[in-house]
Amino acid sequence: MGLRDKIMIGLGALAAVLLTRNIWVMLTGLPDEAFQGAIFRIIFFHVPAAFTCFLCFFLALVAGVVYLVRKNLQWDAFAVSVTEVGLAFGAINLISGMIWARIIWGIWWTWDWRLTSMLVCWLLYAGYLVLRRAIEETTERARLGAVMLILNFSVVPFVFFSIKWFRTQHPQPVLFGDGKMDEIYRTMLYGNWVPLLLIAAVLVMLRMRQENQQREIDALRRAAHSF
Amino acid sequence: MSALAVEAVWKFYGDYPALRDIRFSVERGQCIALLGRNGAGKTTLIRILAGLSRPTKGFVRLFGRDAGERATRAQVGIIGHGIGIYDELSALENLKLFAGLYALPSPARVAAEWLERTGLDRVKDGLVREFSRGMRQRLAVARAFLHNPQLLLLDEPFTALDDRAIALLQGLLRDALHEGRTVLMSTHQLREAMELATHVALINRGRLAYTGERSPEMLADPGYLYRVHGEA
Amino acid sequence: MTFIRQILTVAAKDLRSEIRTKEAINASLSFALVILLLFSFAFDPTSETTREIAGGLLWLAFAFAGVLILNRSFARELQNDCLDMLNASPVPAPALFLGKALANYVLLVGIEAVCLPVFGVFYNVTWYTHLGQLVLVLLLATWGITVVGTVFSALTVNLRLREIMLPMLMYPVLIPCLMAAMRLSTVLIDGQPITGDDLAWLRLLIGFDIIFTSLAVVLIDTVLIG
Numbered sequence: 001m002g003l004r005d006k007i008m009i010g011l012g013a014l015a016a017v018l019l020t021r022n023i024w025v026m027l028t029g030l031p032d033e034a035f036q037g038a039i040f041r042i043i044f045f046h047v048p049a050a051f052t053c054f055l056c057f058f059l060a061l062v063a064g065v066v067y068l069v070r071k072n073l074q075w076d077a078f079a080v081s082v083t084e085v086g087l088a089f090g091a092i093n094l095i096s097g098m099i100w101a102r103i104i105w106g107i108w109w110t111w112d113w114r115l116t117s118m119l120v121c122w123l124l125y126a127g128y129l130v131l132r133r134a135i136e137e138t139t140e141r142a143r144l145g146a147v148m149l150i151l152n153f154s155v156v157p158f159v160f161f162s163i164k165w166f167r168t169q170h171p172q173p174v175l176f177g178d179g180k181m182d183e184i185y186r187t188m189l190y191g192n193w194v195p196l197l198l199i200a201a202v203l204v205m206l207r208m209r210q211e212n213q214q215r216e217i218d219a220l221r222r223a224a225h226s227f
Numbered sequence: 228m229s230a231l232a233v234e235a236v237w238k239f240y241g242d243y244p245a246l247r248d249i250r251f252s253v254e255r256g257q258c259i260a261l262l263g264r265n266g267a268g269k270t271t272l273i274r275i276l277a278g279l280s281r282p283t284k285g286f287v288r289l290f291g292r293d294a295g296e297r298a299t300r301a302q303v304g305i306i307g308h309g310i311g312i313y314d315e316l317s318a319l320e321n322l323k324l325f326a327g328l329y330a331l332p333s334p335a336r337v338a339a340e341w342l343e344r345t346g347l348d349r350v351k352d353g354l355v356r357e358f359s360r361g362m363r364q365r366l367a368v369a370r371a372f373l374h375n376p377q378l379l380l381l382d383e384p385f386t387a388l389d390d391r392a393i394a395l396l397q398g399l400l401r402d403a404l405h406e407g408r409t410v411l412m413s414t415h416q417l418r419e420a421m422e423l424a425t426h427v428a429l430i431n432r433g434r435l436a437y438t439g440e441r442s443p444e445m446l447a448d449p450g451y452l453y454r455v456h457g458e459a
Numbered sequence: 460m461t462f463i464r465q466i467l468t469v470a471a472k473d474l475r476s477e478i479r480t481k482e483a484i485n486a487s488l489s490f491a492l493v494i495l496l497l498f499s500f501a502f503d504p505t506s507e508t509t510r511e512i513a514g515g516l517l518w519l520a521f522a523f524a525g526v527l528i529l530n531r532s533f534a535r536e537l538q539n540d541c542l543d544m545l546n547a548s549p550v551p552a553p554a555l556f557l558g559k560a561l562a563n564y565v566l567l568v569g570i571e572a573v574c575l576p577v578f579g580v581f582y583n584v585t586w587y588t589h590l591g592q593l594v595l596v597l598l599l600a601t602w603g604i605t606v607v608g609t610v611f612s613a614l615t616v617n618l619r620l621r622e623i624m625l626p627m628l629m630y631p632v633l634i635p636c637l638m639a640a641m642r643l644s645t646v647l648i649d650g651q652p653i654t655g656d657d658l659a660w661l662r663l664l665i666g667f668d669i670i671f672t673s674l675a676v677v678l679i680d681t682v683l684i685g
Contacts, residue, residue, distance in 0.1 A: 068681060071283060073241065124631045131628060134618040138241030139283075140685055144614055147678050151610065151632060154674055158635035158667055165659060166638050219242035226266055226432055277547045280685050295684075301549040309540025315476045327468040328548040330461055354479075370544070 008205050015198035022192045030184060039103045042096050043185075048193035049093040050118065052200050056086025057125060057153065064149035067142055073215060074208075076142035079149060080132060081207035083125055085200050090122045113164040120159045124152045138215055228291045230255045230378055230409035231276065236285035238271055244433055245271050246282070251428055251438045253411060255377075258404050260420040260441070261413040262452060263430035269413040270308075272430065273382045276411065277305050289378060301329055304376030306384050306396075310367035314356040318347050318366055321355060322373060329374035341369040345395060361389040368396050372403075379403060381412035385419045397423070421446050429456050465550045469558025474565060476535060483531040484566060491524035491574050495581055509582045514645030517578055518637050521571055522604065526626045528566050529608035532559050533616035542616070542683075552680040560609040560675075567601050588650045596647065599664045600640035603671065607632050610675045613682045639664040 026041050033040035063079035066072075097115060098108050109115065128148050135141040229252040238246040246268045253259045263269050274280040276287055278294050287294035290302060305311070312321045319338055326334030342348040345365040355363060364387075371379065379400070385393060400410055400423055414420040421441060429437040429452055437456035444451050477483055498516050502508055536542035545555055575597075579586045586593065608629055615624045630637075639660040646657055653661060 120631055120634055127628045127631055131614070131618075131624065134615075134620060134624055139239060140617075143681060143685055147614065147682055148628070150678065151607075151671075151674060154670060155632045155635065158663065158670075162635040162638045162660075162663055165656075165663075166642065215241050222240065222243040274543075277543075278684070279543055279546050297549045297551050300547055303547065305544065305547050307540055307543055309538075309543065311540050311544035313472070313476060313541060314538060315479050316472070320475070324468065324472050325544070325548070328465065328545070328550050330464070330549065 004205070004209070008202050011198050012202045015195040015202065018195035018198070019192075022188065022195065026188065026192075030188065033185070036104055039100060042100045044188050044192045045196070046093055046096040046100065047189055048196045049089045049096065051193055052196050053086045053090040053093055053121075055197075056082045056089065056200065056204075057121070057156070060086065060125075060128075060149050061153040064146035067146045073138065073142055074212070076138075076145065077208045077211035077215070078204070079142075079145065080129075081204045081211060083128055083149070084207060085203045087122065087125055087129070088203070089196070089200065090118065090125070094118055094122065113160075113166070117160045117163045120163070121156055124155065124159075128152060138218060229253060229288070230257070230290060231411065232286075232288040233272075233276075234286045234288065236272070236275065236282040236287060238268075238275065238280070239283045246275075247433045249285075249430075249435050251435060253409055253426065255409055256404060256407040257425045258400070258410040258412070258423050259426040259428055260424035261411060261428050261430065262417075262420075263413070263436075264457075267430045268433045269430055270382055273307075273380055273411070273413055277303060277307075277380050301374065302377040304371040304374065304379045306367060306371045306379075306381045308382060310363050310370075312355055312363065312366055312370055315354060317352045317354055318342060318358070318362075319351040321366060322369060325370050326373055331374055337373055341373045345369045346391075360387075361392055364388050364392040365395055368392060368399065372399055377408050379408065379410045379412075381410070381414075383414060384412055385414060385416040393419070417450070427452060429453075431457060462551070462554050465554040466558040466561060469545075469550065469555055470561040470565070473532070473535070473559055473562035477531070477562070477566060483528045484570070487524040487527040487566075488570050488573060490527055491520045491570060492577065494520040494523055495574065495578055499581065504582050510584060510649050511645065513578075513582065513584055513586075513648040514641040514643065516582075517575075517644055517648075518600070518641045520574060520578075521567070521601070522630065522633065522637060524570055524574070525567050525601075525604050525608060526629070528563055528570070529605075529612045529629070530622055530625050532563050532609055532612045534612075534621060537616065546683055552683050553676040555683070556609060556613070556675060556679040559612075560605050563609055564602060564605045567605060568598070571597060571601065584648055585650070586648045589647045589652050592653055593644065593647045596640060596643045596653075596661070596664070599661075599668055600636055600643075603636035603640075603664065603667050604633060606668065606672050606675050607636070610671075610679065610682065613679065635663065636667045639667070 022044070026044060030041070032038050060079050060083045063075045063082060067075035067079060094115070097118075101110060102108050128145060131148055132141050132145050135144060231253040233249050233251050236246055236249045237244060249272065261269050261272065271280065275282050276289075276294060278296075278300050281295060289299045292299045313324070316324065319342060322338035322341055323334045326337045331337050339348070339351075342351045345368065347362060347366060347369070350358070350362070355366065358366070371381075384396060388396065397419070404410060404423070410423070412420060412423075424441045427437065427439065427441045427445060428435060437452065495516070498504075498520075502512070533542065536545065546552070575586060578584070608625070611625055611629045611632075615621050615628065618624050642660050643653060643657060643664070646653060
C-alpha cells in the first residue's frame with residue numbers, strides 16, 4: 001500500500017469519526033430550533049455542502065488557469081476531479097434544500113434567488129462535463145475544458161447578482177429572517193464542514209488517480225495502435 | 228540563419244508522444260521531402276510548422292522567429308489536405324480575400340494576376356462550388372502562392388491533383404527554389420518528391436529516423452530510404 | 460489599423476457567404492417567427508399578461524434564433540479546411556474572432572429588426588414608445604449573446620453533436636445577459652423609460668459585454684490553436 005493510499009484511508013477514517021461524532025451531537029446534544037423543529041438539522045449538511053461546492057468550483061478555475069500556463073495534464077485531472085466532486089456536493093445542497101423546503105414551506109421548489117442561482121451554477125458545471133465527454137483527444141479536452149472553466153467561473157457572480165435582483169422584485173420566503181444564528185448552531189455548522197471537506201478531498205484524490213490511469217491507458221492503447 | 232529550424236520538438240497527445248525530440252534545419256533555397264508512413268507524425272509536424280498547433284516542448288523557428296508569431300506566418304504558404312478555399316465565393320473573391328488577409332497592398336491586382344497564371348481568369352466570377360476538381364486545385368495552388376511566401380509547407384501536395392495542377396505546382400515550386408525560397412513537403416508520391424527534393428527527412432513513429440541530402444540512389448530507387456532507415 | 464481592416468475583411472467574407480447561401484438567415488428567421496407563433500398558444504395573446512411577459516418572450520425567440528446563426532459561424536469554416544487557412548494566415552486570432560462576431564452581430568440584429576414589428580402586430584403591443592432605449596438594450600444584449608455564442612461556436616466546432624452542444628453550453632452562460640434584456644425590454648414595451656433600479660440592469664448588461672468581450676479576446680487563441 002503506497003503512501004497515497006494510506007493518506008486517503010487516514011483522511012477517510014478521520015472524516016467518518018468526525019461525522020459520527022457530529023451526528024451524535026446533532027441528534028442528542030442540540031435542542032430543536034424554536035420555529036422549524038427537528039428538520040432544521042439538515043442545515044448542518046446543506047450549508048457546508050454549498051461551501052464545499054463553491055470551493056471546488058474555485059479550485060477548478062485555478063486548476064484550469066494553471067493548466068493553460070503549464071500544460072501539465074495533472075492539473076487537468078485535478079480540474080475534472082474537483083468539478084465532479086463539486087457537482088456532487090452541489091447536488092447534496094440542492095436536494096437537502098428541497099427536502100427542507102417541502103417540510104417547512106410545503107413545496108419542493110421555489111424560485112428563490114439562492115435556489116435558482118445554485119441550479120444555474122450546477123448546470124454550468126454540468127455543461128463542462130458534457131463538453132469533456134464530447135472531446136476524444138486528451139490534450140484538446142484539457143485545453144477546451146480549461147477555457148470553459150474560466151468562462152463558467154466568470155459568469156457565476158453575474159448569475160448571483162442578476163438572479164437576486166430579478167427575484168427580489170417579488171417577495172419570496174427567506175431562509176433565516178435576518179441571517180442571525182445561535183452560537184451553538186453556528187459552531188456545528190462550521191464543525192460539520194470539516195468532515196465534508198475531508199470526504200471531498202478523498203474523493204478528489206481517488207478520482208484523480210483514476211483520471212491519471214485512464215490517461216496512461218489511452219497512451220498505451222495509442223502506442224499499440226501505431227505499430 | 229536557417230529558413231526553418233526545428234529545435235527538439237515534442238508533441239504529446241495526452242501521455243502519448245506523437246513527435247519525439249525532432250531536430251533538423253532547412254536552409255534557404257533547399258527543398259526537403261518529409262517521408263514516413265501514415266500516422267508517423269508528418270501531418271502533426273507540418274501543422275506545428277504552419278502555426279496551427281503548438282509543440283508541447285521545443286521550438287520551431289522560421290527565419291529566426293517563432294513559428295507561432297502571426298508576423299512570421301505572412302512568410303509561409305500552405306497546401307494541406309483540404310483545398311482551403313470557400314465554395315460559396317467566386318474564384319476572384321477567394322483570392323482577393325486571401326490577399327486581404329495577408330495584407331497585400333493591392334489585393335485586386337494580385338488576384339487578377341494569379342487567376343491568369345492558373346488559367347482561371349475566364350471563370351473568375353464563377354462560384355467555386357461549380358468548379359471542376361482540377362480547377363479547384365489550381366485555385367488552391369494560387370491561394371498558397373499569391374503572397375509570395377518565402378517558405379512553402381505542402382502536406383501531400385501531389386495526392387489527388389490532376390495532371391494540369393501537378394504541372395502548375397511543379398513549375399511554381401521549381402521557380403520558387405530557383406529564387407532561393409524554401410520548400411518542405413510531405414509526400415507518398417516518392418518519384419515526384421525525389422525529383423524536386425535536395426534533402427530528405429524520414430519520420431518513423433514520431434522519431435526522426437534520417438535526415439540529410441538526397442543521394443543519387445534515393446532518386447534511382449525511392450524505396451531505398453525506407454529499407455535502410457525505416458522500421459524493420 | 461491593420462487589425463481593424465482584418466476584422467472587417469473577415470466580417471465581410473462571412474456576411475457575403477451568408478447572404479449568398481442564406482442558410483442560417485432563413486432558418487433563423489423562420490425559427491424566430493415560429494416561436495413567436497407558438498408562444499401565442501401558451502397564453503392569451505391579447506390579454507394584459509402579454510405586456511408583463513413581452514420582454515421574456517421576445518428574448519427567448521431571439522436566443523433561439525441566435526443559436527442557428529452562431530452554429531454556422533465556425534462550422535462554415537470546416538468545409539475544405541478553411542479554418543486552418545485562416546489560422547495559418549497572419550490575421551491574429553482576436554481579429555478573426557471579432558470579425559466573425561461582427562458578422563454574427565449584423566445578422567442577428569437584422570433578424571431582430573424584422574421580428575420586432577411582427578411581434579408588435581401579433582401581440583398588439585406598442586413597442587416603439589421608447590425606441591431609442593429599446594434599441595440600446597437590443598444592441599447591448601445582442602452583443603452579449605453574439606460574443607459568448609461566437610466563443611462557444613469556436614469551442615464546439617470540432618465536436619460530435621456540435622449543433623446540440625452549442626445551445627446547451629451557451630444558454631447557462633447567457634442567463635444574466637438574457638435576464639437583464641428581458642427585464643429592460645418588458646419595462647420599455649410597457650411604455651415606461653428605464654429609470655431608478657432598472658439602471659442597475661443596464662449596468663449589468665454593459666459589464667457583461669465588457670467582461671466577456673475581453674475574456675473572448677484573451678482566450679480565443681487558446682481555443683483555436685492547440
